Amino acid sequence: MLGGMWTGQKQGITDGEMDGQVDVVVVGAGYAGLAAALRLKDEGIDFVVLEASGRVGGRVLSEVREGGAVVDQGGQWVGPTQKNLLALAERFGCETFPSWEEGRHIEVWRDGSRVAYDGAAPEAGPGIDDYCRVTTLLDAMAKSVDLDQPWLTPDFELWDSQTAESFFRAQTGDEDAIRRLALAIQGVWSCEPREISLFHVVFYIAAADGYEQLMETRDCAQDSRFHGGAAAPATALAVELGDRLCLNTPVEAVEQDEQGAMVRTGSGVIRARRVVVALPPPATSGISFTPTLSISRRGWLAHSPMGRVAKVHAVYTQPFWRAAGLSGIATVYDDGPVGVVFDNSPADASMGILVGFVYGDRVSDWAERPAAERRAAVLETLAAIAGPQATDPVDYTEKIWPYDEFAQGGYEAYVTPGGWTGYARDGWRTPSGVIHWAGTETAGRWNGYIDGAIGSGYRAADEVLAAMVDAR
Ligand SMILES: Cc1cc2nc3c(=O)[nH]c(=O)nc-3n(C[C@H](O)[C@H](O)[C@H](O)COP(=O)(O)OP(=O)(O)OC[C@H]3O[C@@H](n4cnc5c(N)ncnc54)[C@H](O)[C@@H]3O)c2cc1C
Structure with missing residues (x-):
């Protein structure tokens, strides 16, 4: 067995002495990489997780604002059939609460007309x-x-x-x-x-x-949210991983040889028998692989661009729209930046929060405008939906995911025409030598969602475990 004791932390990552060897290197500490690591830990495998950024969670980013509001800048909702995420949350004692949907929902049309409706959909x-x-x-x-x-x-x-x-x-x-x-x-x-x-x-x-x-919301993908934000289970899991998790450690290259792979970072080299790469497609393409990845794998990555979305939150002292009989849920077909709005207030309604999504072509123009213009355009739409008070939030924040250094977009990568036919059979998630592919984009259930990310991590870890048994 090649794997030995992981000594990177003891040697001190910050002074560039990270060299060591393990059975498995997991690249990326989003939900996929974390889930893979947890499965390996549960099975007693020697591993280390290398994460480029200074935090875990990846496309799930829960931020505590100065006024105390917790906003999920990335993934936030969980539905009742998303069993991987619910089980993980339960294991780490993270609780959910139902998304708010009481009251009348609004559709805003191109001519500015507002149509209110009840029920799940118009x-x-x-x-x-x-x-x-x-x-x-x-x-x-x-x-x-x-x-x-x-x-x-x-x-x-x-x-x-x-x-x-x-x-x-x-x-x-x-x-x-x-x-x-x-x-x-x-x-x-x-x-x-x-x-x-x-x-x-x-x-x-x-x-x-x-x-x-x-x-839909109730009993569907938007059913519930997490107290303390959707990163809570990821943060708790990270604590369990302890010094097996290395933040601020971007992987630059993975070189395969007869013994496994050398994983190169800016702070040293780690030898591993197996590698789990749990990154979105553009980040995967940013790593140098030796030997080069197959045509199928590269073709798949090239046909998997990231979606483009920004999430904006406006915080108010209370959810004033509820008193007017409105749910805060709206779909907007006009020319403004925001396409959909939800009530993202905390469970106890101690403050009011509206979240708006800006996506597709709408985000490209809007994101290039000065910050004050972006904010004014968003608040104009929120006012059309919730009332004039919406133009005066106590806090406002936006996260433009295409500008995120590591994700380079969101929610997830979508596949362009011909991508599945030309490249999926061998390029979607078939291991490349000792490299196993995880990440929500490789999921067969709840692809694109946190739940799919977790499932993909478990699958990749199971592949590794099976390969290690075979190699004995
Ligand atoms: C705005 C938005 C809203 C969303 N809403 C929802 C929702 O409500 N519900 C839901 O289920 N899903 C939602 N999603 C999708 C969900 O967040 C993702 O499917 C999921 O978080 C992806 O997890 P992942 O582990 O596959 O990838 P990621 O979370 O992207 O994790 C990859 C990790 O790898 C790291 N990394 C990148 N490059 C390197 C490198 N070279 N070396 C080491 N590490 C590297 C990154 O920093 C990151 O931490 C949303 C996403 C966005 C952006």
């Missing part, structure tokens, strides 16, 4: 019939998807050769239905319908077990 309004017909069709298509070997799906190539946009336009000529469908793509995949493979959309719906699961 039952009337421009384009609603064709929107429902097309999404029902997507759901039916999703039932045929093979989640573990997606290339075995009967219409795999046909669907992967189209964009969501071309499919929508073939199904309906109703521009309002197209607008609704476009907002759904932006809202779930944070890209435009013209950019994403239809197969990827259908696969993703299947991975969540239905379109409604992706879109």
Whole structure:
């Protein structure tokens, strides 16, 4: 056995003396890397986690603001079928509370008109019939998807050769239905319908077990939030990993040889028998691999750009919109930056928080504007939804994910047309020698979500464990 005692911490990472050897190096301490590490720890494997940034959680980033508000700048919600995340939270004693959805929801249309509705989704309004017909069709298509070997799906190539946009336009000529469908793509995949493979959309719906699961709140993906923020389980897990977790340690290169791999960082080199890389695709492409990755793996990464999203929070002394009978939930079809708004107040409503999402094409223009203009444009939309008091928050914060050094976008990477067909069979998550691939983008269940990230970490760790047993 090659793995020996991990001595990197004892030697002091900060003074550049990190060299050591372990059985497994895990690259990345988002939920995928952390889950892989936890499984390895539970199995008594000698490992170390190398994380580029100064914190754990990756695309989950819970921030305590000066006034005490906790805002989730990245991933935040958990749904009842996301068993990996719920079990992890339970293990570390992290509790959830239901997302607020009482009151009337609002749709804002292009002409500025505001339409209030009750219930989970609008039952009337421009384009609603064709929107429902097309999404029902997507759901039916999703039932045929093979989640573990997606290339075995009967219409795999046909669907992967189209964009969501071309499919929508073939199904309906109703521009309002197209607008609704476009907002759904932006809202779930944070890209435009013209950019994403239809197969990827259908696969993703299947991975969540239905379109409604992706879109709705109660009993669906937006069901609950975490007290203290969605990074709470990650932070607790990091404590358990102790000195096996090295922050501020970006991996620069992974070189495979007969004995395993050399993992190079700015502070030293670690020899490992196996490596789990748990990064989003652009970050993976930023690492130098020797030998070079296969054409399939590189093709897959090249066809997996990150979505583009910004999350904005406005904090108020109270959730004043609730007194007016409003839920704070809104979908916005006008030309402003914000597409969707939710009430993100704490469970005890001790303050009021609205969260807005800016995504797809909307974020590209908005993000380049001066900060004051960005803020004014967001608050204008919040006022249209919640009332004029919304223009005067006690705190305002935004996180523009395409500018994040490590994630380079969000929520997740989507696959462009032809990506699945050309490269997935060998490039999606098949190990490359002693390198095992994790990260939410490699998940077959809840792909793109925290739950999928955790599941991918467990799967990669299980691959490692099986390989180590085989090597005995
Ligand atoms: C705005 C936003 C909202 C979202 N909302 C939700 C939601 O409500 N619910 C939900 O379930 N999901 C949500 N998601 C998606 C969810 O956050 C992600 O699916 C999940 O966090 C991905 O985890 P991961 O471990 O696969 O990747 P990441 O979290 O990206 O982790 C990768 C880690 O690798 C590190 N890294 C990068 N390069 C290197 C390197 N060279 N060496 C070492 N380390 C490196 C990064 O710093 C990072 O910590 C949202 C995402 C965003 C951005």
